[in-house]
Each structure stands twice: as structure tokens, then as C-alpha cells.
Amino acid sequence: MAEYGRDCRAQPFMTSGHGSAQASAVLTAEGIGKRFGSGATAVTAIDEVTLSVKQGELISVIGPSGCGKSTLFNIIGGLITDYEGEVRIDGRRVSGCHPDIGMVFQEESTFPWRTALENVEFPLEVRGLPAAERRQRAQQFLGLVGLTEFADRYPGELSGGMKARTAIARTLAAHPKILLMDEPFGALDEQTRLLLGDRLSQIHRELGQTTLLITHSITEAVHLSDRVVVMSYRPGRIKRVVDVDLPRPRSSEIIESEQFGHLVASIWHDLREEASRGLAADEASRRSS
């Protein structure tokens, strides 16, 4: 209940000072750090993370599991409020959940008692839109993710990929300027993920939302992004930022290209060391527990 006790409405965004980042950056994170616990068992989840995302840009954050990706996502989205550093939108410092940010969670997050359409209507209900308008807007976004036929199905009747798309449509329906996605296709197989990636790419082209995509898939990162942020393991820091200068529009067929292969190899080169440290740490913690 502690989580829900921190009511987002209680803390609308605050303004402080001026934007220090470049003018075109819609979203900036400066010197973000977060520790969990205290004393000997304290874990520094992320440390000194600074990044800025330009208007309409799609940036991926990639790193081994446990490196603090979800922590960063929750801090930028305003669900974690005690952290070091600053999050800025259009140069203004924000705290708490901001209406300009839309979040898509890593876990399965559709409401099982609502149909796909009713799920997408949720944020519109919260805002008090009239029923007819709500329905129409929800149908539009469900169409955008290719689920028009499944509007009246409950999540229990949908596949994993369809549920992920429903969650994305729900967030898009709220019209956020900035889209944060935490491994939205994390539980899906590689082929499905590539096809849904194409869909996401197309949506990004149509809506032009500034997007921060968290992923553990190198292929997905290179396929979709303008830039890929590679994170280190414990503490989670930015290890390298890779510009993906592949032509757009892109489709998943781009994975056949030589340039794509080079980018994947280069990211894996950096990630490999971090991933093996993550694996070793995970095995060590299982041994001792």
C-alpha cells in the first residue's frame, strides 16, 4: 500500500531553474543515481546516469538483467521519487508522474476484467472523457496496434503479443509526448518480437513520439533505435552510446544487412563483459542463499 499512498496527484511537477540541456532535448536525465537498502546489503542500482532524448527520437537502453534498467524507467516515469539527480521535461524539472509521460511496463499489465477495448479506455476514463469519445479514441488506438478484431476479447483470451500490444495502445491513447517502454516484448519469442518491432517502428513514424525503449535484445535495439545506450552492470552506468545510422524507414529485413551485423557485433563486444559479470553475480548470490 505504501506504493499507492504516494498519490501522484499530490505532487504535480515543479519548476526549478532553467533547462541546462540543449534546447531540442525533450527529456533529460542528469546524474541519476539510486541505492536500494542500507549498510552492508545496500545495492547501487544505478549511478551517474545522464542522457537526453531529442524531440521525436527513439533511444534504446540496453544492459544485462539487474543493471538497473527498470529502476531508471521508474525514476523517469515518476514512480520512484527518492533518487539522486534530476529529470527534466522541456528543461523543467519534474517529480512524480507527469501527464506528458506514458509508461508501458515490463510485466503483464492489462486489466484481466476488462476487454481489450475497455483496457485502452482506462486512461480516458480517469480523465473523465465522455463515453462516446472514449470509445472512439480507444478503437482508433487498438486499430493502430492491429487489434481491431479483438476489441471485445478479455486478456485471458489473448496471446502474449496481443496483450503487450493492448498495453501499448492503452498508453498511446493517453497521448503522451514521451513514451517510456520497459521491455514491452520481453516475454515474446524472437520472431514475434521482430514483427511487433516493425509495428512499433511504423507507429513511431506515424505519431513521432519521443521514445525511450528499454530492452535486453541487441537486435531489437539496433532495429528500432536512433541511438543505443549501453549500460554497465553494478553499478549501472552508461558505458557507451552507439549511433545507429541505418536508413529509415526500416523493416526487420534490415537484420540481413552487413551494417546491421557490424552494429550488433560492436554492441555485443561492449555488453559481453557486463553480461558475464551479471551472470557471475547472479550465480554467486544463488550459491550463498
Next chain:
Amino acid sequence: MSRAAYLRLATLLLVWAAWEALARSGLVFQGVVPSSLTVLASAASELGSSNFYPHLWRSAEEIGVGFAIGSAAGVGLGTLMGVAVFLGRMAHPYIHVLAPTPKIIFLPVLMILFGVDIGSKIAMGAISAFFPVVVATYDSVRLVPPVLLRVARSFRASRWQTVVKVYFPSMLPAVVTGMRLGLGVAIIGTLLAEIKLSNRGLGFLAIQRYEGFHIPDLYAVLLIIFVLAVAANIAIGRVADRLQRRHVISRRTPSR
């Protein structure tokens, strides 16, 4: 029909045949094990007599009102206990100790408090129904998936919107299951109270038939109570199943 349904039907027929054989064998006194046909005839004459219905309505009223009060209190307190951590920690041990206690031991106190008439019967139904409902509600609050609460927060839902649109629907199937149990024990509690001390109701009717040694009539009343209880349980079960079906969350496996 499924195989299990055939088995159930076969069991029923077997028990019935055994009963009939025993009744006709002359091994036991006819008055104790009457033929099922006699029992059915008695049941028909009970249902046909205008004397029967005031008893039926009285029991229905006691059970209905008691169940409604007990469920409402259970849902209310259970939700509060789940939402306010402090209250939950405080009340939880008491509830868990009292939940499995046979509620009939409170009957004398209830008669002192609410009178020997309908009041104590309603109170008996209410405290019987209360415990399964409060336990189910309390557990269900804490089983609301945290990610759904984070979704509500990220869309900046108010506290009230979060309770109505996330907590309640998520809790509903478990609470209805608790109410199903609650209805069962409310029926038991109310009828026990009627049997103990009353001048109206189905429990009273049964004990009256027993005291007059009208054994086929006694079985007839028991049969009617049994059928009504089963019908009530099936009705609430239908509601529960319908709610449950929507809530099936398929496990998160890699699939398309």
C-alpha cells in the same frame, strides 16, 4: 455428460437403492428409515400446505438479512484491513482465531443481546457469514497485482478511482468465493439457532416434526432444506464462475 457426472449420478442412485432396500428389508424400524416414496409424499404434502410457507419465508428472511449484513461488514472491514496496514496487523490475528470457531457458541450471548425472536437468528446468520467474507476480502486486497496499481498511478488515477477501478474488480472473484462459503455457513448458523430456540422457521419445523415423532415429515423437511441450500449454492456459484472466467490470466510464457 462427462464421466464424473455419470459417477455422481450412479452414486446417488446407489445410495437411494440402499436406502430403499433397508426400508423394505424390515431390518430397521419403519419409523426410523421410511421408504423414500413415503418421504416424497410427505414433502409434497408439506409443500402443498399453507402452513409451510410462513416458516419458509421466515428462514429466508433471517438468512437473507443476516447474510447481507455479515457480507457487507466483511467486505468493508476486510478492505479497510487490507488498505490500512496498521489496522490489518491489529485485527488479523483475532479474525484468524475466531474464523474456525463454531459460531453457535455465541448463540446465548446473541439471544441476550438481540432477543429470542428473529433478532438473534439474523445475528447468528450475520456473524456466520462475516468470517469467511472478511478473510477472503482481506487476502484479496493484498493479492492485487502491484503492476496494476503502478499502471493506475502512471495514468494519475485518484485514490478513489484506483479503489473503484483497480482494487474492487481485482478483488471481486475472491470475495464472491468468500461469500459463497459465507452463505453456506449463514444457512447452517440460522437453522441451528432455530432448532435451539424458536417458534418459526424451517429449523423449528424440523424439530417440531422430530418431537412429534413424524419421521417421514422430518425427512421431508430436511430434504426441502437440502434442495433449497443446494439451489442457493448453485445460484451464487454461477455468478462466481462468470466473474472468474474473465479473470483467467494466462501465465506469461514466451508465445505469440
